[in-house]
Amino acid sequence: MVDHKPDKAERPARGLSVDEGSGGSAMMKLISEVILSNVTRYGCGGVTLRELDDSGSIVVGDLEIVLTTDAHTIKPIFFPGGDIGSLAASGTLNDVSVMGVKPRAISFSMVVEEGFSKDDLSRIVRSFNGVLEEVGVDLITGDTKVLEKGDIDGVVVTTSAIGVTQKGRIVRDSGIRPGDIIIISGSVGDHGISILSVREGFDFQLETKSDVGPIWEVVEAALEAAGTEGVRAMKDPTRGGLSNALNELAEKSGVGMEVREEEIPIRQDIASAAEMLGVDPLSVTNEGKAIIAVDPELSDDVLAALRRTRRGRDAAIIGRAVADHVGEVVMETKVGGKRLLERPIGDPAPRIC
Numbered sequence: 001m002v003d004h005k006p007d008k009a010e011r012p013a014r015g016l017s018v019d020e021g022s023g024g025s026a027m028m029k030l031i032s033e034v035i036l037s038n039v040t041r042y043g044c045g046g047v048t049l050r051e052l053d054d055s056g057s058i059v060v061g062d063l064e065i066v067l068t069t070d071a072h073t074i075k076p077i078f079f080p081g082g083d084i085g086s087l088a089a090s091g092t093l094n095d096v097s098v099m100g101v102k103p104r105a106i107s108f109s110m111v112v113e114e115g116f117s118k119d120d121l122s123r124i125v126r127s128f129n130g131v132l133e134e135v136g137v138d139l140i141t142g143d144t145k146v147l148e149k150g151d152i153d154g155v156v157v158t159t160s161a162i163g164v165t166q167k168g169r170i171v172r173d174s175g176i177r178p179g180d181i182i183i184i185s186g187s188v189g190d191h192g193i194s195i196l197s198v199r200e201g202f203d204f205q206l207e208t209k210s211d212v213g214p215i216w217e218v219v220e221a222a223l224e225a226a227g228t229e230g231v232r233a234m235k236d237p238t239r240g241g242l243s244n245a246l247n248e249l250a251e252k253s254g255v256g257m258e259v260r261e262e263e264i265p266i267r268q269d270i271a272s273a274a275e276m277l278g279v280d281p282l283s284v285t286n287e288g289k290a291i292i293a294v295d296p297e298l299s300d301d302v303l304a305a306l307r308r309t310r311r312g313r314d315a316a317i318i319g320r321a322v323a324d325h326v327g328e329v330v331m332e333t334k335v336g337g338k339r340l341l342e343r344p345i346g347d348p349a350p351r352i353c
Helices: 025-038 084-097 118-135 190-199 216-230 241-253 268-277 296-307
Strands: 056-060 063-072 103-113 138-147 155-166 181-184 231-235 256-260 291-294 316-322 329-332 338-340
Touching: 063 084, 084 103, 084 118, 084 155, 084 216, 103 118, 118 138, 118 155, 181 296, 190 268, 216 231, 216 291, 216 296, 231 241, 241 256, 241 291, 241 329, 291 296, 296 316
Parallel strands: 103 138, 256 329
Antiparallel strands: 056 063, 063 155, 103 155, 181 291, 181 316, 231 291, 256 316, 329 338
16 A cells, blocks of 8 residues: 655644744744735835834824734733733833834723633723823723633733824834944843743742833833934833844844843842743843833933833943844853844743733
8 A cells, every 4th residue: 555645735734832922033933924925915104014013003194103903811810010901001002102102092802701700800900091091091992702611711801002193203123223322221021030930939939020011101201312313213122022122123223233241130039030940031021111222422311311210210221233243132241251142932931921
């Protein structure tokens, strides 16, 4: 008997891996192969889907409407420093903010498991609303579904947010120039390491806490200090962390980056927990920080402005853009050596945001 070998068309499709939804290089490959390759309409005259920025935009006359959307599946739903409600609001509003645009309105859609506590659901909505109150954003639409028990794990929240600005005033990922200074608005690794610590039972030993929160006040301070010309690019280092975000900025801008490990702010409790977990805090999710690349002549003004805000008081200059090693991030280590700060394949933990 001759074995039949199925041709390519007959072979079963490979299933997705968790890494392909975790924000690193595996997810970018998935987006390219499955989404971008199958979409033919992806732009409305502004920032298009193919640019893979934090938000897209639509040009309407002299105005540009910024839009972003996100789904949130974090586990646990309640964690030190926040919950899925504050996470959903902050994460989505932050994606609009780093485009240099104040968020104006948001949607809120929940898919909830049958039997989920109404008290817990109310707590989630109150947390969501607390972020809206802080930024001054209105909830204008939404949707609610309840699925049979076991068909979903607790609750999944999907949000979309919009902002409006003058045409051409958006801050894009691709605007960094050699010599520009790279600033981080505060300590890194807080969210991802805190969630992992809870999952591993370290939350009673270490007082780790997520940084989840809106960053508009930080962005606004930077823009007031340097304007959209002086602020070259911004990004919130969520899935894949600081490592992923810096690499993405370098690649899109066509520059190299040199950063100093000694200057990257990491809280001691986060560093201790990361060591116990065997996880690099530079490659895990942050949910309340901004990377801001600025004109070197304005960097001191921007840094001072950030440090006057509540969420930017620990801001630090961590490096600069260079013309060499385009698309790569080189880190000077604490011991004086140099190594590539590579884009992670994925986040070290699923359902981190």
